[in-house]
Each structure stands twice: as structure tokens, then as C-alpha cells.
Amino acid sequence: MDVISENRCFGGVQGVYSHASDVTGCKMTFGAFLPAEAADGPVPVIWYLSGLTCTHANAMEKAGAQGWAAEQGVALIFPDTSPRGPGVADDEAYDLGQGAGFYVNATEAPWASHFRMWDYVADELPALVGRELAIDLERQAITGHSMGGHGALTLAMAHPGRFASVSAFAPIANPVASDWGRKQLGAYLGADEAAWGRHDASVQMLERGFDGPVLIDQGGSDQFLDLLRPEALSQAMAARRQEGVFRMQKGYDHSYFFVSSFMEDHVNFHAEALWA
Amino acid sequence: MDVISENRCFGGVQGVYSHASDVTGCKMTFGAFLPAEAADGPVPVIWYLSGLTCTHANAMEKAGAQGWAAEQGVALIFPDTSPRGPGVADDEAYDLGQGAGFYVNATEAPWASHFRMWDYVADELPALVGRELAIDLERQAITGHSMGGHGALTLAMAHPGRFASVSAFAPIANPVASDWGRKQLGAYLGADEAAWGRHDASVQMLERGFDGPVLIDQGGSDQFLDLLRPEALSQAMAARRQEGVFRMQKGYDHSYFFVSSFMEDHVNFHAEALWA
Numbered sequence: 001m002d003v004i005s006e007n008r009c010f011g012g013v014q015g016v017y018s019h020a021s022d023v024t025g026c027k028m029t030f031g032a033f034l035p036a037e038a039a040d041g042p043v044p045v046i047w048y049l050s051g052l053t054c055t056h057a058n059a060m061e062k063a064g065a066q067g068w069a070a071e072q073g074v075a076l077i078f079p080d081t082s083p084r085g086p087g088v089a090d091d092e093a094y095d096l097g098q099g100a101g102f103y104v105n106a107t108e109a110p111w112a113s114h115f116r117m118w119d120y121v122a123d124e125l126p127a128l129v130g131r132e133l134a135i136d137l138e139r140q141a142i143t144g145h146s147m148g149g150h151g152a153l154t155l156a157m158a159h160p161g162r163f164a165s166v167s168a169f170a171p172i173a174n175p176v177a178s179d180w181g182r183k184q185l186g187a188y189l190g191a192d193e194a195a196w197g198r199h200d201a202s203v204q205m206l207e208r209g210f211d212g213p214v215l216i217d218q219g220g221s222d223q224f225l226d227l228l229r230p231e232a233l234s235q236a237m238a239a240r241r242q243e244g245v246f247r248m249q250k251g252y253d254h255s256y257f258f259v260s261s262f263m264e265d266h267v268n269f270h271a272e273a274l275w276a
Numbered sequence: 277m278d279v280i281s282e283n284r285c286f287g288g289v290q291g292v293y294s295h296a297s298d299v300t301g302c303k304m305t306f307g308a309f310l311p312a313e314a315a316d317g318p319v320p321v322i323w324y325l326s327g328l329t330c331t332h333a334n335a336m337e338k339a340g341a342q343g344w345a346a347e348q349g350v351a352l353i354f355p356d357t358s359p360r361g362p363g364v365a366d367d368e369a370y371d372l373g374q375g376a377g378f379y380v381n382a383t384e385a386p387w388a389s390h391f392r393m394w395d396y397v398a399d400e401l402p403a404l405v406g407r408e409l410a411i412d413l414e415r416q417a418i419t420g421h422s423m424g425g426h427g428a429l430t431l432a433m434a435h436p437g438r439f440a441s442v443s444a445f446a447p448i449a450n451p452v453a454s455d456w457g458r459k460q461l462g463a464y465l466g467a468d469e470a471a472w473g474r475h476d477a478s479v480q481m482l483e484r485g486f487d488g489p490v491l492i493d494q495g496g497s498d499q500f501l502d503l504l505r506p507e508a509l510s511q512a513m514a515a516r517r518q519e520g521v522f523r524m525q526k527g528y529d530h531s532y533f534f535v536s537s538f539m540e541d542h543v544n545f546h547a548e549a550l551w552a
Contacts, residue, residue: 007528007529007531007533007534008495008497008527008528008529008533008534008537009533009534009536009537010536010537011537014533061337061338061532062337062338064340064343064536066533066536066537067340067536067537067540219284221284251284252283252284253283253284255283256337257283257284257285257290257342258283258284258285260285260286260340260342260343261284261285261286261287261342261343264343
């Protein structure tokens with residue numbers, strides 16, 4: 001693991017690291033915030049998965065999470081959103097290929113050789129940060145924004161017992177029924193829609209739910225409401241009798257000004273579950 | 277005044293606006309955060325002046341000030357750092373020309389026709405926001421980072437009675453004795469150093485001081501310590517018996533991870549003076 005940068009931040013350290021990934025077959029970069037308490041031993045962690053077009057840097061610089069994480073004594077990990085590099089397949093569209101991994105393991109050409117973000121975020125990166133940083137893998141929580149909210153919810157439900165809590169900011173909530181989903185799941189997983197359901201938060205919520213509390217924030221003036229389909233997730237949460245809260249936030253859009261406005265609530269929500 | 281964007285943020289609105297500037301002779305862009313209270317009438321304002329290479333956007337996106345401003349019911353204004361555009365003089369160096377206005381009125385060619393950031397920030401922009409936004413010009417405070425800390429301190433001391441308080445993050449504290457200053461003041465104001473002193477915070481602190489409280493934060497591991505010369509300002513503050521606090525923050529560097537770590541303190545410091 002190579003150190004790209006380390007900056008003191010709210011009494012802790014905001015680092016950026018890179019490593020050769022066996023899973024994605026390329027060099028991967030991620031951000032990690034460790035609070036001051038990490039100097040004395042492993043601390044709980046909140047994963048933050050980012051949205052379309054983002055790298056590890058967007059949330060690290062704009063979401064305003066470090067101050068709240070420092071107050072709670074928890075770490076933050078900011079993975080990238082896809083494999084990258086000249087040898088990695090890409091597409092001209094902003095919503096497919098590099099920057100748009102959708103947190104799946106691609107099975108179709110030309111994506112299958114590198115686009116394995118599900119395994120990367122679920123297995124390889126946790127093992128790495130558990131080994132290299134003062135992170136306690138027995139206490140994990142997960143959140144994300146937009147495509148990253150989709151990733152957080154689907155990963156959390158697929159790994160019962162791993163995450164104490166899950167939250168999302170304006171998640172892509174029902175990709176099997178949205179142009180933010182059908183295009184990408186078709187490209188990465190193929191035309192057989194039977195393989196798509198495990199990557200749809202609303203489908204998974206109905207089928208199995210999450211074994212802990214859930215917090216969803218959605219901007220009421222989000223310019224992508226038709227693509228996000230929050231109503232599918234809200235309906236599924238209620239139908240499942242899922243422990244959790246779904247909040248429609250009047251006037252907020254899809255930007256980091258929305259995310260940062262509610263970051264305190266999300267970090268505190270996860271900290272309560274992590275320290276329980 | 278044209279609206280570039282408006283995003284709901286911490287219960288208020290983060291806007292970006294542009295306008296034709298008579299002072300700089302070009303179109304200028306700035307950011308303005310208005311808290312929810314602004315819907316009911318004018319609110320106090322904190323000016324945030326940015327550093328070299330920055331636009332209005334950097335602090336607006338990375339400094340994490342809006343949440344604290346919302347809590348205190350104060351507005352934030354984020355001006356640009358220079359005139360810009362194809363008809364505006366520039367230099368290949370990052371620290372001269374566009375993005376590096378240094379908050380002076382240039383008198384020398386080729387800069388004099390557009391580079392009048394002193395008058396722009398001191399006069400034209402306050403008049404505009406006082407007219408167009410719910411901002412109470414009777415209650416102003418000012419802060420800034422690096423070159424913007426230099427601007428905040430020199431503007432505050434030159435306008436007694438205008439600002440209730442002034443603060444700075446890692447200001448360029450003594451430009452007449454630094455390569456961050458001698459080059460720019462020479463280019464913009466000419467070789468006669470007699471014209472430079474009013475644009476040096478340490479000189480001004482010794483000569484006249486500030487008629488209110490001062491708060492300075494400086495990272496102890498700032499990579500630019502030799503250029504910033506905080507010791508000159510610290511010495512001047514003590515020699516002047518200036519009301520204020522100078523804090524050397526161990527381990528912090530020059531980045532926005534430093535600025536955001538102490539933003540709560542700065543906003544609360546100004547709010548106390550503004551609401552007094």
C-alpha cells in the first residue's frame with residue numbers, strides 16, 4: 001500500500017492510499033480518515049460509497065464527514081467507484097465504465113476482466129484496511145450517495161451480520177426499473193434480468209431486508225427523482241416492516257450541499273449502532 | 277446579477293451569482309450562503325477570501341462553513357480571487373495574474389486595467405450584495421485563507437468600524453518580506469516599496485492594529501511556513517497589544533483539511549462579535 005498523501009484533519013489523519021488490486025487487476029486509490037483514537041488501537045469504521053463520475057476524492061473533500069467522525073471516534077473509508085487506467089475498458093457516457101462501476105462483478109465483455117467492484121468493496125479492500133490501518137472489522141457500518149447508496153444498501157443486505165447499520169443519501173433505489181440501472185446491469189451482467197435482482201435495493205429489501213437500522217435521506221427537489229425511484233424503496237421498507245427511517249427532505253437536490261447538510265445525522269446514526 | 281446556481285444547504289441556500297463589474301471591467305462570479313433566517317430579513321455576514329489558484333468555489337465546497345453559519349444565522353460570501361477572462365492579463369505562474377489578485381488595486385501595466393480586487397471586495401461587491409441579498413451591512417466580519425487571510429487582515433485594518441471581527445487561516449502575514457508578496461506587490465504596485473506597506477498585515481498590525489478581536493490559526497506543519505512568515509504577525513500582535521488569539525496548530529498543513537478542522541471555531545468567533 002502506497003501513501004499518496006496524509007493531512008492532519010480534525011485531530012486525526014485524512015490519508016489517500018493506492019495499492020495493486022488482484023480483484024480489479026489495476027491500481028486502486030482510496031481515502032481513509034482515521035480519528036485521533038486510532039493511535040491507541042483499532043476503531044469502528046463507516047464505509048462511504050460514492051456516485052457516478054466520482055473518485056475517492058469527492059466525498060473526502062466535500063461531504064464534511066470527518067468532523068463528525070472525529071467527534072464519534074470512528075474511521076471513514078472512501079473507495080473509488082470503478083477500476084481505472086489506460087488498460088481498463090471505458091465508455092464515452094458518464095454513466096458506464098470508468099467512474100460508474102455500479103458495485104457489481106461484471107460477467108460480460110469488455111467489462112468482466114476489471115469491473116469487479118462488488119468483490120473489491122466487499123472483500124479485498126476490507127482485508128487490506130484491516131491489515132494496514134487501525135480499523136476494527138468487527139464494527140462496520142456503510143453509507144453512500146446515489147450509485148453509492150445503491151452499493152451500500154445492496155452490499156449491506158447481502159452480508160447479514162457484517163454491518164451494524166446502513167444509510168444512504170439519494171440512492172439509486174430501484175435500478176432494474178430505471179435508466180440508471182437497466183443500461184448498466186445489462187452491460188455488466190448481461191441481458192438475463194434474473195441476475196439483476198440481487199443488485200436492486202428495493203428488490204432486496206422486499207426479499208430479505210436488513211438486520212439492523214436503516215436511514216434514508218432523499219432530497220424532495222432532486223433533479224434525478226425519476227431515475228432514483230425512492231418510492232420503490234420506501235414502499236419496500238414499509239412492506240418488509242424494516243426497522244428504519246425514510247426522510248424526504250423538502251427543497252434539497254442531488255448535490256453535496258444536500259449530502260453535507262445531513263451528514264451529522266448519518267454519522268451519529270451509525271456511531272450509535274457501532275458503539276452499541 | 278445572474279443566478280448561476282442555487283442549492284438548498286443546511287436549511288438555507290448556497291447560491292452562485294455573476295455580475296458585470298465596473299471596478300474590474302469584467303464579469304465576476306461569487307458564492308453566497310444565506311441561512312434560513314434570511315427569509316425573514318437581513319442577516320449578518322462573514323466574508324471569506326480565498327487563496328492563490330482558488331475561485332469562489334473552493335471554500336464553498338471544501339471549507340465546511342455552511343453548517344456552522346446556519347447554526348449561527350449568519351451569511352457567508354465567497355468572492356473570486358481575481359478578475360478573469362480572455363481579455364484580462366495573466367501570467368504563466370500560478371502566483372501572479374488570474375487566480376492571484378492579492379486584494380490590491382494594481383497601478384502598473386498590464387494589470388492596472390482589471391486587477392482592482394481591493395476596491396471590488398471593499399466597495400463594489402458589498403454594495404451589490406447589500407442591494408440584492410438579505411445581508412445586513414451593519415454587521416460584517418471577515419476571514420480568509422492564505423492570500424485570502426492577507427486580504428482579510430489588510431482590509432479589516434484599513435476600514436475601522438466596518439468589521440466586528442477578523443480572522444485568518446494561515447495568512448500570508450508579511451508579504452513585503454516574502455517571495456509570496458515581493459513578486460506580486462512589485463508587479464501590481466511597482467518598484468516603490470512605500471506603496472506596499474498598506475498591503476502587509478504585519479506592518480499594518482504594528483502601525484494601527486484592529487478595532488476588535490482577532491483570531492489567527494496557523495498549521496505547525498504548513499509546507500509554506502517560510503513564505504507565510506506567521507512569526508512577523510504574531511510579534512506584531514503582541515507588540516501592538518492587539519486583542520486576539522494566535523494559535524499554532526501542531527501537525528496541520530496548508531490544505532482545506534486544516535481549514536475545515538477549525539472552521540467551527542472561526543464562525544463561532546465571528547458570530548459572537550456580530551451578535552454582540
